[in-house]
Amino acid sequence: MGRDIYAVGVSPDGPYIGDGRFDVLTVDHATGMQMLHDGSVDLYMDGETAYTRSDMRSQYAAGALKKYLENAETTRLIEQYDINLSFPLRIEVSYLSNAASATPIVTAAPAASPLASNTSAAVKEQIGELQNGGNKKFKAEFVSDNEVIIPSLMNPPIPLSQVVLAFLYIVPMLFMGIFFNSSFMEEKTNRKLNILMSAPVTPFDIIAGKMLPYVVFSLAVVIAMTLMLGGNVLMALAIFTPVILFIFAIYLMVALVYRTFKDQTFFSMAAITFVTGYLVLPALFTGINSVSYISPLTLAVQMYRGESFGLAEYALSAGPMYLVFGLAVFVGVRIFNEEYMMGFGPLYRKAADAIYLAINKNHVYVSIALLSLLLIPVVFMVQMVIAILSLMVPVNLPPMVFLAALLSLCVIVEEVAKSAGIATLLENKRIASAKTLLALAAASALGFFIGEKLLLYLSLSVVSNIMLIEALGSADLLIIPLVAHFVFTSIVLLLTRKLGVKYYALAVVAGSFVHFLYNFAILAQEMGAMQ
Amino acid sequence: MSGFYAIINKELTSVRKEKTIVLAILIQLLIAAFSSVILVGLMSFYDPGSIGQNTNIHLNVGVVGDDGGRFSSLIKEAGLKATAYASVDAARAEMQAGRLDAVIVIPASSSGVVDMQLILPQSDSRATVVTMVLKGPMMKYENYLRELNGVHVRYTGVEGKESTTYEFLYSFILPMLMFFPAFIAGSMIIDSVSEEVENMTFDTLLSAPVSLNAVLFGKAAAAVFLAIIQCILWLLLLSVNRLYIQNPLPVLLLALIISAFVTFGSGLISMFFKDRERSQFAYSILLMTVAGASLVVNPSPVSLMARLAMGDARVGMLEASLYVLPLLALIALFCLASKKLLAHNV
Secondary structure (H helix, E strand, O other), X not given: OOOXXXXXXXXXXXXXXXXXXXXXXXXXXXXXXXXXXXXXXXXXXXXXXXXXXXXXXXXXXXXXXXXXXXXXXXXXXXXXXXXXXXXXXXXXXXXXXXXXXXXXXXXXXXXXXXOOOOHHHXXXXXXXXXXXXXXXXHOOOOOOOOOEEOHHHXXXXXXXXXXXXXXXXXXXXXXXXXXXXXXXXXXXXXXXXXXXXXXXXXXXXXXXXXXXXXXXXXXXXXXXXXXXXXXXXXXXXXXXXXXXXXXXXXXXXXXXXXXXXHHHHHHHHHHHHHHHHHHHHHHHOOOOOHHHHHOHHHHHHXXXXXXXXXXXXXXXXXXXXXXXXXXXXXXXXXXXXXXXXXXXXXXXXXXXXXXXXXXXXXXXXXXXXXXXXXXXXHHHHHHHHHHHHHOOOOOOOOXXXXXXXXXXXXXXXXXXXXXXXXXXXXXXXXXXXXXXHHHHHHHHHHHHHHHHXXXXXXXXXXXXXXXXXXXXXXXXXXXXXXXXXXXXHHHHHHHHHHHOHHHHHHHXXXXXXHHHHHHHHHHHHHHHHHO | OHHHHHHHHHXXXXXXXXXXXXXXXXXXXXXXXXXXXXXXXXXXXXXXXXXXXXXXXXXXXXXXXXXXXXXXXXXXHOOOEEEEEOOHHHHHHHHHOOOOOEEEEOOOOOOOOEXXXXXXXXXXXXXXXXXXXXXXXXXXXXXXXXXXXXXXXXXXXXXXXXXXXXXXHHHHHHHHHHHXXXXXXXXXXXXXXXXXXXXXXXXXXXXXXXXHHHHHHHHHHHHHHHHHHHHHXXXXXXXXXXXXXXXXXXXXXXXXXXXXXXXXXXXXXXXXXXXXXXXXXXXXXXXXXXXXXXXXXXXXXXXXXXXXXXXXXXXXXXHHHHOHHHHHHHHHHHHHHHHHHXXXXX
16 A cells, blocks of 8 residues: 655665655765755655655655664664674563552463563564564564563554454454345345244244354354464453444344335445444554443454453443344344334334334333333443544534533433433323323433443443543533433423424423533533632 | 436435435545544554644653763653652652653663663553653664664664654545545445346336436436545545645546446446346455455556645646546446346346
8 A cells, every 4th residue: 555655766875765655766966856856756865864855745755764764774783783782772661550450350371471581582582573474463562561672673552453453353244244134135125024924933033043143153253263363262252242243233223124225235334334433443542542442342452462351341342232232132023023124214213113112012111211221332332423523523612612512412312312212102192191201201211320320330440531431421420310310301201292293303402402501510510620 | 418417317316315325425424533533543653742742741751870861861852851860769759759750760781781671650551652752762772872882773864754644644544535435336326227127117217218328327427426526525524624635636536537437337237237136246346356456556546546645746637547548448348238238128
């Protein structure tokens, strides 16, 4: 990638540049300087001296060349000199305090850690790593793994290679998901599913039966890849099983809800983008920011770096995925009827019908409370995506405005999650009195409250001190009294009842507005306290 | 000709109705968001200087046993604060009190090898940042020690801006953004053609006074039009994020050619296989193969796109236009094949 992106002039006694990014021309000094001046080369290298222009392009070319030459020199030093002469500086790293914050459930074998008494061994080992390509490259790149730092052999701590590795796990899973989805769609449009439905099998049997082969194959791929890379198979299974289930949950919903292939193509694409982004991006920040633990891939990266992680981290990243899968299968079973699956309708209509079908009409209160509780992971993920999206907004906005915008979006998501189920009941005229409505609102608020508390407990033990999370309401703000939740949901529902379900969106906005004011007041207070 | 426009209009309306374009743009918005996160991330990983700029980190490093102050001055050169301490314990105590971010202990060297000690904060992320920021001074000190040992390191005077983010943006993100709409266009034309074939609506369409090729070209034009609109949106979006692209016209021309190429290619595929499932499958496989094979060409579309956007003086409109030739060949093939492939449907 990026071949010949820089043009470089080199004097006859200049360095050899064997890197595809550089288009190298050998020219004498006068010509070289002239070419540099008129822009036909970005940099001129006369012997050991580099001449550049002041524009960005020339400066970037110099930066790229600097890095290349540094590496080339390191290789030359390794070949020509004794390591005590060529790598005279070894830095032994120790940490101020060893108080571990997380209880490691898995302690990876120390990657043949060098003896502190003889740092030459560490130099040799790191040179070996540099020269060895292959699988070794994926391991032990992190500075803190090597308890001895050799400055010129030190790699940046970005876990890019491990992230790429983790990404490679995802690709076959996505393919399996698409195959599963296609096969499901095929049977749906061919009406083969109808025949199955009339057979004496439950919807769960059909869904599970159709999914199982693809899931098993995905698991087999995980095992095979892990064996090939020399990782820990059990740990890899623990990490990737929730990912597989999450992907299949999404594809199951797409297959059940959408009718035409056109829709399905685009939603599959959307799903791929969403899943890949949600999983891969946080993993890039492994070790830098604890928010990275929202993605299980972070754990995989850690596994391949030979680091350990705690049970809380596992629960935070994998938990929501298991729950989303559970929810998807449950909803899938409930909506598994011909009328729903073959019916046309816009997305919100389909979603509303699905929620309505998912509610057990004999145990309405329990259903509503459970629904609110189970939607928490979904809410959490959507809020995370909003937070990530918000990062792309050019940050010229005053932080308060920015935070307010972020907060209002998140509040809307929460209010919808709490009230959608009851709104569908309203729509189907299942609720007679205002009293029932309020009781349902209380049940929903309770369910949401419990879920939130669980999440709070988890995320506080993993993530700490991140303003974004606090702003999202996952930290201090999460401790909104139960009553407050009840009030906001009631506002939404009473308005919906009064105005009619048509104006549900309006009611949500109204409820969210009150919720937002409440959150913002608390946030402002806290920020005041901080200053 | 009016029939041709009617077809384009029909395709665009059907796309709008299905809200697919909204979705496609949303997807890309997501990618854009993600890529800017990656950019910021990469910037801080590879360019310790930018960590300082972005987060206002003013590290204070305690140095023990730095005779002559060589290392301290290198630290100061890097814009950090260095404080000398007489003993390790004193420095450690200061660090415990939160007044130091790291402590470096330099022993007296006897054999030319220096076993330095670095005490880092316990927080993983903090320690990473400190290590990254200290890498520069440490490398300079290493080179100094090498010279003392009689090992000459060449090219130490080359200085420039950290280029990783720059290269990543122009040679990965931008080509991806410019070519992704083309992939959507290809997928779209397959859906559209195979739907007409499967529903046997081609006959109905052709009972109107339009030729088969006019119908197909209308479909293709709609797809390419959408793709290029997305590309333009992209460039605008990037400039909102203060990432500016040089040579926007050749860049868009190249994007246009690529999306037309993919569109006509996938049109051929869908006419050949006729059903959607197989066409989409063949399309993804072929797309990957062709994209891979295109890297062999010099300059490949990806690298040409990167160089145009970077403002490389050696490429311009002419190089971008050269890609019209394979496109024309493909279109010719498309025209010749369309009648034959769809013969028994029409």
